[in-house]
Amino acid sequence: xTASRFRAGDPVRVRRAFPPGHIRTPIYIRGASGVIExxxxxxxxxxxxxxxxxxxxxxxxxxxxxxxxxxWPDYAGPAGDSIEIELYANWLEPA
Amino acid sequence: xTQSHPHDHDHDHHDGEGGAPHRHPTxxxxxxxxxxxxxxxxxxRELLVEKGVLGADEIRAQIERMDMRGxxxxxxxVAKAWTDPAYKARLLADGxxxxxxxxxxxxxxxxxxxxxxxxxxxxxxxxxxxCYPRALLGLPPAWYKNADYRKRAVRExxxxxxxxxxxxxxxxxxxxHDSTAELRYIVLPLRPAGxxxxxxxxxxxxxxxxxxxxxxxxxxx
Numbered sequence: 561x562t563a564s565r566f567r568a569g570d571p572v573r574v575r576r577a578f579p580p581g582h583i584r585t586p587i588y589i590r591g592a593s594g595v596i597e598x599x600x601x602x603x604x605x606x607x608x609x610x611x612x613x614x615x616x617x618x619x620x621x622x623x624x625x626x627x628x629x630x631x632w633p634d635y636a637g638p639a640g641d642s643i644e645i646e647l648y649a650n651w652l653e654p655a
Numbered sequence: 656x657t658q659s660h661p662h663d664h665d666h667d668h669h670d671g672e673g674g675a676p677h678r679h680p681t682x683x684x685x686x687x688x689x690x691x692x693x694x695x696x697x698x699x700r701e702l703l704v705e706k707g708v709l710g711a712d713e714i715r716a717q718i719e720r721m722d723m724r725g726x727x728x729x730x731x732x733v734a735k736a737w738t739d740p741a742y743k744a745r746l747l748a749d750g751x752x753x754x755x756x757x758x759x760x761x762x763x764x765x766x767x768x769x770x771x772x773x774x775x776x777x778x779x780x781x782x783x784x785x786c787y788p789r790a791l792l793g794l795p796p797a798w799y800k801n802a803d804y805r806k807r808a809v810r811e812x813x814x815x816x817x818x819x820x821x822x823x824x825x826x827x828x829x830x831x832h833d834s835t836a837e838l839r840y841i842v843l844p845l846r847p848a849g850x851x852x853x854x855x856x857x858x859x860x861x862x863x864x865x866x867x868x869x870x871x872x873x874x875x876x
Contacts, residue, residue, distance in 0.1 A: 588809065597820050600765075603837045621836055626829075631824050637813050639827040646836035 566622060570596045574624075574647060582610030585651045593655045594626035597644055601611040605648065620649040726794035728759050729841055730862035732791070734855045736768075737768070737846040756792065761790040769832060770843045771869075776823055777842045778816065778869035780808035781834040788839035792864060799868065809833060819870040832874075842869040849876045 573589060576591035583655035584606050602618035630642040635641070703709045732754055736743035746753035750766030766788055768779040780788065785800040798804050807815050812829050816822070823829060832840050844866050850858060865871040 584783065586835060587693065588782070591834075596807075600838060606836060623838075632810055636811060637829060638825045641812070641830070642828065643831040643833060645810060645833040646838055648836065 562597060565620060566596045566599065566649075566652065566654075568596050568598055569582070572596060572622075572624060572652045573655040575651050577651075582607055585647055586645070588631060590649070590651075592626050592631050594624040594630070597625045599624040600646065603648070605650075607648070607650075619634055620648065622652065623645055624652070709859055721789070722793075724790060726862075726864035726867065727859075728754075728793075729788075729791045729864070729867045730859045731757055732759070732768075732841075732860040733843055733862045733867065736843055737850075737858055738855050743843070750841075759791065761788075764788060764790045765838050766791060767838045767840050768843050769830075769840055771845045773845065774826065775828045775830060776816075776869065778808060778812055778829065778831050779834060779840045779842060780805055780831060781808065783835050786839060787833040788841055791839075791841060796864065805841060816870060819865065821871050831845045844869075844873045847873050847875050862866075 561589045571593065572595070573593045574585065574590050578587075578590070600623060601623040605614075605615040605623040623644050624647050625641070625642055625644045628635045628637060628643055629639060631643065698771065700714065703712070704711055704732040732746065735757060736746050742753065742756070745756070747770060750768045751761045751764065753768075754761055754766065762868040769779075771777055780799075781856050782805045785795060785805070787799060789795070793867070804815065809831050812831050816829070834840055844862070846858070847861060861876075863871065863874065866873045
């Protein structure tokens with residue numbers, strides 16, 4: 561368990577980083593701000609496992625909710641539309 | 656697309672049934688050459704059989720087991736949730752456990768069920784590859800793996816839904832779920848009006864694969 565574990569409702573920002581390799585954080589969501597929807601528990605780190613490493617200890621995985629207008633400035637739908645995405649703790653920082 | 660992840664890359668781009676999004680690339684009449692990883696997979700399988708680790712019958716049995724999986728399983732889960740509020744609560748709290756109650760074993764897949772509300776419509780996509788709840792719905796439709804669906808579902812979900820014949824009012828929130836890591840999703844759609852008193856079995860017939868992905872609504876009565 562990491563000290564800065566997030567809880568549902570916490571505002572977070574996705575790191576705006578572009579490391580090489582097998583990354584489970586799509587480019588479109590990097591740099592965006594959202595709110596923790598739920599803590600999915602600790603999961604094997606898929607980004608490590610992709611390199612043949614065990615991916616342990618597991619990393620906290622969160623589902624984070626974003627407003628579509630936050631991600632796409634030209635989003636055509638209503639303000640309430642949202643997107644939820646699973647993100648590993650190493651990609652999130654408090655907002 | 657990144658390499659070396661465990662998902663399949665067989666992007667067969669033919670227009671499937673069910674009103675696929677348009678703008679698909681056309682598919683050549685000649686099948687593409689066998690890829691590197693396909694050759695590796697065949698070689699590995701042959702080695703495992705040759706060394707006696709697995710029998711050809713075991714491999715065939717596992718393939719047949721996978722082929723038995725299909726949207727009919729998910730439809731049973733949805734119909735049960737429509738008719739039994741206590742079951743619905745258990746399904747939303749713990750998808751795999753609730754499926755096991757109906758004898759559907761998900762083999763370790765972490766299923767998350769997202770519930771439609773009168774003011775909320777859910778849609779599933781995996782933008783990074785094509786993560787899909789295969790243990791519950793079987794093989795994904797070709798359009799689900801198509802890069803076009805994956806890109807557009809997050810960016811213009813309402814336009815994509817419209818192409819599937821699903822036009823939603825602005826008063827209804829559209830929520831896209833991008834399945835990028837450990838969880839697999841299905842949508843629990845709203846029970847169609849006018850089905851009061853229907854048996855679970857009859858309701859099952861209204862639940863389609865596309866409705867559980869969230870691109871369409873259940874069949875109406």
